[in-house]
Amino acid sequence: MLKICDGYYQDNLVNYECVRCSKSFIVGEELVKDCSTGSPTCPYCGCGSEYVVKRSYTEDEQLEGMGLGCVGIYLEKEEPASPFKVMEDVDGVWEV
Numbered sequence: 001m002l003k004i005c006d007g008y009y010q011d012n013l014v015n016y017e018c019v020r021c022s023k024s025f026i027v028g029e030e031l032v033k034d035c036s037t038g039s040p041t042c043p044y045c046g047c048g049s050e051y052v053v054k055r056s057y058t059e060d061e062q063l064e065g066m067g068l069g070c071v072g073i074y075l076e077k078e079e080p081a082s083p084f085k086v087m088e089d090v091d092g093v094w095e096v
Contacts, residue, residue, distance in 0.1 A: 008076055011028030012057060
């Protein structure tokens, strides 16, 4: 996952192929993590993940040089919460 700016990322691409219908498709790596079976179902024939195999994928370093622009898969993701609390001066008393 390549950070574009605060909260926005370009997702690594994963190429899958369905062995039942022989069609391939590309999905974002982070989106696949939400699949309960670990891989998506085929969008063409609807076969389950047992027929879908990972063929290739990109790494962060590859995404930087590809320049996919609007063709890439992007996502919005919250930054991890900071372990530090922000204090402010309220009428001469510092509060969290």
